[in-house]
Amino acid sequence: MNEITKLQPGLEPGVGVSSGGGPAITLRQGDGLDAHTRRTLLQQERAIARKYSSNGKAMWPYTVITLGCFAMWLAFWPLAMLDIMPLWIGFPLSCIFAAGGYITSHEAMHSNIGRPGTPQRFWNEAVGEVATIILIFPFSMARMMHLHHHYYTNDPEKDPDYTDAAPGKYSAWYKTWLNRQPGVDGSIHHYKRVLERIGTPAAKKALRDTMLLQLFSMAFFFAMSWAGYAMEVALLWWLPRHIGLSYIRYWLSWAPHHPRTGTGRYDNTRVFRTWIGHWLSMGMQYHVVHHLYPEVPNHLTRSAYRELKPILEARGVDCSPLKD
Amino acid sequence: MVYEKLTIMQTALRQLFHWMPFLFGIGFIAPLIAQTMAYWDIPAPLGISRIAFGLMIGAPWGLYATLRGRWL
Numbered sequence: 593m594n595e596i597t598k599l600q601p602g603l604e605p606g607v608g609v610s611s612g613g614g615p616a617i618t619l620r621q622g623d624g625l626d627a628h629t630r631r632t633l634l635q636q637e638r639a640i641a642r643k644y645s646s647n648g649k650a651m652w653p654y655t656v657i658t659l660g661c662f663a664m665w666l667a668f669w670p671l672a673m674l675d676i677m678p679l680w681i682g683f684p685l686s687c688i689f690a691a692g693g694y695i696t697s698h699e700a701m702h703s704n705i706g707r708p709g710t711p712q713r714f715w716n717e718a719v720g721e722v723a724t725i726i727l728i729f730p731f732s733m734a735r736m737m738h739l740h741h742h743y744y745t746n747d748p749e750k751d752p753d754y755t756d757a758a759p760g761k762y763s764a765w766y767k768t769w770l771n772r773q774p775g776v777d778g779s780i781h782h783y784k785r786v787l788e789r790i791g792t793p794a795a796k797k798a799l800r801d802t803m804l805l806q807l808f809s810m811a812f813f814f815a816m817s818w819a820g821y822a823m824e825v826a827l828l829w830w831l832p833r834h835i836g837l838s839y840i841r842y843w844l845s846w847a848p849h850h851p852r853t854g855t856g857r858y859d860n861t862r863v864f865r866t867w868i869g870h871w872l873s874m875g876m877q878y879h880v881v882h883h884l885y886p887e888v889p890n891h892l893t894r895s896a897y898r899e900l901k902p903i904l905e906a907r908g909v910d911c912s913p914l915k916d
Numbered sequence: 917m918v919y920e921k922l923t924i925m926q927t928a929l930r931q932l933f934h935w936m937p938f939l940f941g942i943g944f945i946a947p948l949i950a951q952t953m954a955y956w957d958i959p960a961p962l963g964i965s966r967i968a969f970g971l972m973i974g975a976p977w978g979l980y981a982t983l984r985g986r987w988l
Contacts, residue, residue, distance in 0.1 A: 774937045775985015803929065810936065814943030822948035823955065830944070 625906070637903050641885040644896040646704035648712035651889065654705050658696040658719045661689045665726065665828070672824045683827040690726040690836025694734075694844065695874055695890055697723035701735040702886040727833055727840075728809045729780065730801035736794060737783045742886065745860040746852045752786045755779065756845040757852045764846040768838035779837070848879030857884065858907045863897075865913040870894060877914060880904065934982070941978020946970035 625633070665686060671677035699705050700720030706712025720731035737752040744750035755771055755778040758764035771778025777785065784802065787795040809829075816825045847864065854860045861880045866873050875890045878897040882888065888896050897904075897914075905911050932939075949970035953960065960969035981987045 770986075773986040774981055803933075806933075810940070810943070814939070817944045817947040817951075820947075820951065822944065822951045825944065826948055 629906075633903050633906055637884070637900060640896065640899045640903075641881075641888060643899075644889075644892045645885070645887045646699070646702075646889045646892075648704075648706045648710050648716075651699065651705045651712070652715075654696045654699050654889075655715045655719050658693065658723045661693065662722045662725070665689050668828050669824065672828060673821055679823065679827045683832065686726065686828050686832035687835045690832040691839045691874075693723035693726060694729075694836070694840045697731065697734060698738065698844075699889055700731070701738045704887060704889050725805070726829065727836055728805055730798065730805045732794070732798040732801045733780075733783055733787065736790075736798050737786065740786065742883065745883065746849060746855045752783055753845045753849070754852065755782050756841055756849075758846060759851075761842075761846075764842055764850070765838065767846075768841040769834075771841070772834070772837065779841070843873050843876050847873070848876045858904070858909050863904075863909060863911050863913050880909060937981035937987070938975070938978040941974040941976070941981070942971065944974075945977060946974030949973055 668677065668682040668686065672679055672682050696705075697720050700716050700723070703713075703716055705719055706714065706716030717731075720735065724731060724734055741751055741753045746754065748754050756764070756767060758767045767778070770776055771782070772780070774781075780802070784799060787799050787802075813825050813830065816822070847866070848861050850862065858880075861883050863880055864877055866877060870877065875893050878893040881893040881896045881900060882890070884900075885896070901911050946967065947970060950960075950966035953966045953969070960966045964972075977987070
């Protein structure tokens with residue numbers, strides 16, 4: 593019998609009220625747990641999370657990968673314009689950089705690469721600023737909106753990502769495109785509206801950064817295109833951005849939060865299994881760990897989940913889709 | 917005075933972003949169509965240049981996106 597089942601005699605396999613070996617009143621899972629059990633489970637949960645929490649000194653691969661990929665993407669432009677590198681090489685790699693960039697930026701949003709006041713802080717901010725440029729999505733806006741998503745997960749009014757809600761996977765993919773249309777209140781358009789409503793100096797800065805990045809990128813698009821490099825713009829930036837945004841919206845927002853009904857600590861995400869696997873889903877099968885402990889970096893959420901699983905089950909999380 | 921200038925600038929920027937799909941049609945889609953046709957060696961119809969053909973597609977398409985709020 594493990595420590596979790598010891599806390600909840602009613603959950604012991606084969607032991608219950610009917611067998612005569614259980615408690616007079618069976619303790620139920622989830623909300624039915626008494627205060628002592630909840631507190632003990634939380635302590636155990638936090639002890640496990642602490643083991644997997646990010647350490648700025650060990651997060652350097654995120655920095656190296658981000659800056660390396662960004663340098664490669666910058667190099668693609670002259671290489672493609674001078675016909676040294678064919679666009680069929682640059683295009684898929686740019687798509688990977690666009691989608692993958694969000695993952696490293698996401699670590700920076702949670703200060704996992706370098707906490708304030710540490711020597712790694714500079715690199716945390718550098719990664720955040722650079723990683724989502726291909727998405728034309730400034731770090732200031734990304735960080736603020738993502739933290740709001742954590743505060744108000746699945747709240748129809750306050751969760752900035754709620755516009756990704758869709759009844760099924762096909763409609764979810766469609767919505768990723770629809771939300772980016774000029775007259776639809778979704779994606780970055782929705783973020784702008786949320787930032788205007790927040791109205792703090794940080795929100796105003798995020799709006800200004802967004803405007804400047806959008807203006808710069810459009811000026812770059814138009815100048816390059818009229819200079820004869822429209823195909824380079826299309827295959828190194830425009831299409832990778834759209835593909836990357838759709839991929840991120842589906843896997844990082846819709847899939848782990850569907851059907852977006854729970855707003856509690858243990859039910860605002862779902863554990864799911866996908867045929868595309870751990871890496872291509874960007875670790876989102878274990879998104880519950882991220883919402884509970886954002887300080888656990890993406891590459892450690894699977895290990896943390898495996899250790900936390902008995903506690904999560906005791907708290908009423910449906911872990912059945914993932915056996916391990 | 918400063919507030920007035922700020923308001924004029926904000927209005928100008930809002931208008932610029934409002935018309936951005938139309939500008940996108942002219943600034944990006946038109947040359948993309950022309951250069952894609954050139955890459956595949958496809959001539960423009962009616963004896964017009966490829967860029968004129970690109971503008972004939974890109975500008976109305978951008979205008980449609982601006983007015984309707986969707987590209988398709």
